[in-house]
Amino acid sequence: MQCRAEEQNASVFGKDAKAVVLTDDKPAKPLENQPRFNGMADTPNERLTTVLRAHLTRTATTPSAGRTSRTHPPTRTLTLAEEALDIAGGQDRYLSDMVSPASEAAKALGDATETAPWGDLHEQGKTMFRFSNAWTTDVVEAKTLAMFAYMLKAKRVMEIGMFTGYGALTIAEVLPADGKMVSCEIDPFLKEFSKPFFDKSAHGHKVDVQIGPALETMRGYPVAAEGGFDMIFIDADKGGYAAYYEAALSTPGLLNEGGVIVVDNTLFKGQAWLAPQAAAKDYASWNAGGSAIEAFNQMVKDDARVEQVTLPVRDGITIVRRAGGLETVATPAAAAPAPVPAPTPTPAAPVPVAAAPVVEVVPTKVVEGGDAVMRGVGGKRILDRMRLDGKAALVTGAGQGIGRAFAHALVEAGASVMVVDLELSRAQAVAAELAQKGGEGCAVAFQANVAEEAQVKAMVEAAVARFGGLHIAVNNAGVNKNSAAEDTPMAEFDMTFGVNTRGVFMCCQHEARHMLKSGGGKIINTASMASLIVPHPQKQAAYNASKSAVVKLTQSLGCEWASQGVNVNCISPGIVDTPLIWDNPALKPLAERWVADMPIGKLCDVTDLQAAIVYLASEASDYMVGHNLVIEGGQSLW
Numbered sequence: 018m019q020c021r022a023e024e025q026n027a028s029v030f031g032k033d034a035k036a037v038v039l040t041d042d043k044p045a046k047p048l049e050n051q052p053r054f055n056g057m058a059d060t061p062n063e064r065l066t067t068v069l070r071a072h073l074t075r076t077a078t079t080p081s082a083g084r085t086s087r088t089h090p091p092t093r094t095l096t097l098a099e100e101a102l103d104i105a106g107g108q109d110r111y112l113s114d115m116v117s118p119a120s121e122a123a124k125a126l127g128d129a130t131e132t133a134p135w136g137d138l139h140e141q142g143k144t145m146f147r148f149s150n151a152w153t154t155d156v157v158e159a160k161t162l163a164m165f166a167y168m169l170k171a172k173r174v175m176e177i178g179m180f181t182g183y184g185a186l187t188i189a190e191v192l193p194a195d196g197k198m199v200s201c202e203i204d205p206f207l208k209e210f211s212k213p214f215f216d217k218s219a220h221g222h223k224v225d226v227q228i229g230p231a232l233e234t235m236r237g238y239p240v241a242a243e244g245g246f247d248m249i250f251i252d253a254d255k256g257g258y259a260a261y262y263e264a265a266l267s268t269p270g271l272l273n274e275g276g277v278i279v280v281d282n283t284l285f286k287g288q289a290w291l292a293p294q295a296a297a298k299d300y301a302s303w304n305a306g307g308s309a310i311e312a313f314n315q316m317v318k319d320d321a322r323v324e325q326v327t328l329p330v331r332d333g334i335t336i337v338r339r340a341g342g343l344e345t346v347a348t349p350a351a352a353a354p355a356p357v358p359a360p361t362p363t364p365a366a367p368v369p370v371a372a373a374p375v376v377e378v379v380p381t382k383v384v385e386g387g388d389a390v391m392r393g394v395g396g397k398r399i400l401d402r403m404r405l406d407g408k409a410a411l412v413t414g415a416g417q418g419i420g421r422a423f424a425h426a427l428v429e430a431g432a433s434v435m436v437v438d439l440e441l442s443r444a445q446a447v448a449a450e451l452a453q454k455g456g457e458g459c460a461v462a463f464q465a466n467v468a469e470e471a472q473v474k475a476m477v478e479a480a481v482a483r484f485g486g487l488h489i490a491v492n493n494a495g496v497n498k499n500s501a502a503e504d505t506p507m508a509e510f511d512m513t514f515g516v517n518t519r520g521v522f523m524c525c526q527h528e529a530r531h532m533l534k535s536g537g538g539k540i541i542n543t544a545s546m547a548s549l550i551v552p553h554p555q556k557q558a559a560y561n562a563s564k565s566a567v568v569k570l571t572q573s574l575g576c577e578w579a580s581q582g583v584n585v586n587c588i589s590p591g592i593v594d595t596p597l598i599w600d601n602p603a604l605k606p607l608a609e610r611w612v613a614d615m616p617i618g619k620l621c622d623v624t625d626l627q628a629a630i631v632y633l634a635s636e637a638s639d640y641m642v643g644h645n646l647v648i649e650g651g652q653s654l655w
């Protein structure tokens with residue numbers, strides 16, 4: 018021990034220094050910043066502390082509650098577990114003590130947050146959620162965020178999830194006088210709660226609280242009039258993190274060039290890397306939050322558009338920036354184009370049209386504040402906007418034919434896919450192909466009959482559980498029966514509508530229930546050219562009507578959900594070379610006649626449809642609502 022103390026002193030004071038024995042005679046100093054840990058573990062360290070306390074209690078050693086006080090405890094021999102407890106339990110407390118104190122206004126807001134009767138307020142129906150003081154950021158985290166804003170020289174910061182505004186006010190304190198903190202919060206009560214505290218602060222006027230679902234505020238924010246943000250801080254519902262992150266990165270103009278996204282809770286109780294625990298263990302509960310965080314962290318790691326680093330501040334903060342250094346972000350001075358001298362008017366000489374010279378140009382530099390066409394939306398070029406990295410998808414009827422080709426296209430674009438089919442063996446075979454192409458874990462097989470609601474519900478739940486979310490759903494399963502209308506058995510009619518129309522509706526409904534809650538998504542239905550024309554000579558009135566209904570459903574649902582971030586569109590293929598045609602003896606002999614009706618002179622291959630599914634599944638089609646994308650070689654035009 019002595020030897021170690023000497024070594025340490027030598028490294029600080031020089032090699033001749035004597036060991037300095039730290040004494041315990043300093044008077045205890047009251048803590049300026051109260052640490053927040055009150056037994057409810059939040060950070061990995063707090064969880065470790067809880068685990069160690071439980072261990073020590075169980076092994077009958079009495080861990081002293083105040084062991085980790087600011088003043089050093091008298092020297093005594095510690096068990097290894099006690100020593101570990103001191104180290105783990107002391108860190109967050111020590112960090113709270115060392116950070117600059119909160120402002121008076123922030124302190125008052127923090128105290129009010131601490132003592133508000135959150136349980137009663139919720140019982141009385143005043144708050145949407147059963148809040149507790151654990152929802153607020155503490156002084157260490159708030160000061161860290163404010164430090165980031167200061168280092169960025171940020172003028173404008175957006176916060177997703179404000180709660181009582183402790184973080185918002187602390188950040189606002191470092192913004193310039195004309196700076197702005199836009200805080201998105203879904204619960205109107207919280208705006209009223211924070212108002213008197215903001216009013217008392219010299220910086221409160223900078224906080225603009227926007228009540229409503231954060232995703233809508235982000236997507237609808239008037240960036241053209243108000244400007245974008247230098248920092249976007251994500252700290253709302255964990256299940257929505259991926260959607261907030263995507264909106265921050267890809268909503269045109271929202272995140273300024275050179276800006277950063279900061280994400281809270283990314284080491285949440287250590288759950289990002291720990292195996293799920295029985296919910297009964299108090300310190301290990303919140304597994305769902307943990308798995309959402311784990312999936313989110315992995316998604317960011319796999320996202321080639323960004324660079325990121327996670328800091329072990331409180332329960333983890335991840336800082337994300339667009340990939341590429343600042344050299345890709347021209348400063349206004351560097352970017353300002355050299356003034357072009359006004360051309361001296363010269364008498365117009367007649368130039369023969371055929372001889373008009375090609376005008377050579379020099380490339381224009383990408384300028385900050387240049388428009389989205391020049392910069393690329395969210396800084397991304399068009400093909401990058403069609404990437405689906407990190408997205409989770411399901412495709413029904415994906416065991417063969419068009420659905421199989423759709424599933425391949427989605428995996429090629431970066432998504433993970435649940436291959437759904439009535440025939441499990443088909444789904445498994447396709448999932449195995451996909452795993453070979455996209456790597457293990459990128460595909461799973463699932464058996465479901467889309468005509469059965471319980472199975473549709475289970476399908477969506479399984480996809481969400483497996484991938485941690487569902488961003489893309491392709492409702493493609495369909496059946497085609499042929500019979501003259503006067504002979505069609507009602508069972509055939511009902512079956513056709515049961516799968517093709519009712520099945521598609523049920524899929525859309527269950528998929529959207531998840532997507533509407535979790536920040537949006539893309540639904541693509543497979544309709545048919547038969548929604549436009551009456552294909553002939555085959556007789557398939559029920560099929561034609563069922564597919565027309567898919568188009569109308571797509572339009573209706575597309576309109577209902579467009580403003581909430583869920584796009585619904587459909588693809589109408591012409592006649593496609595799949596088992597649906599070749600396995601049907603009524604259809605097989607008709608191929609030549611159909612081809613004669615096609616301007617393009619050949620049947621559609623499943624691969625002719627693949628780009629469309631990727632486009633409709635990607636952010637590049639965000640403005641497309643209820644569209645019927647017809648790909649039929651011109652057949653409906655003749």
Ligand SMILES: NC(=O)c1ccc[n+]([C@@H]2O[C@H](COP(=O)([O-])OP(=O)(O)OC[C@H]3O[C@@H](n4cnc5c(N)ncnc54)[C@H](O)[C@@H]3O)[C@@H](O)[C@H]2O)c1
Nearest residue numbers: 414416418419439466467493494495545592593595596597
């Ligand atoms: N092939 C064409 O010419 C053509 C043209 C226009 C539209 N479509 C439509 O495209 C979609 C796919 O057609 P395809 O040609 O690939 O068909 P396909 O018959 O080759 O494949 C359809 C797959 O869906 C599965 N399936 C059938 N009913 C199901 C159910 N109730 N639940 C889950 N899975 C089910 C089947 O097992 C099969 O693997 C269908 O909706 C079809 O109506 C096909």
Ligand SMILES: C[S@@+](CC[C@H](N)C(=O)[O-])C[C@H]1O[C@@H](n2cnc3c(N)ncnc32)[C@H](O)[C@@H]1O
Nearest residue numbers: 153154178179180184202203230231252253254
């Ligand atoms: C952890 S708290 C935020 C803490 C806050 N950043 C601070 O500095 O104290 C999460 C907040 O997100 C809000 N929230 C949850 N879902 C939301 C949504 N969809 N849109 C906006 N706010 C949401 C909750 O009401 C809650 O107040």
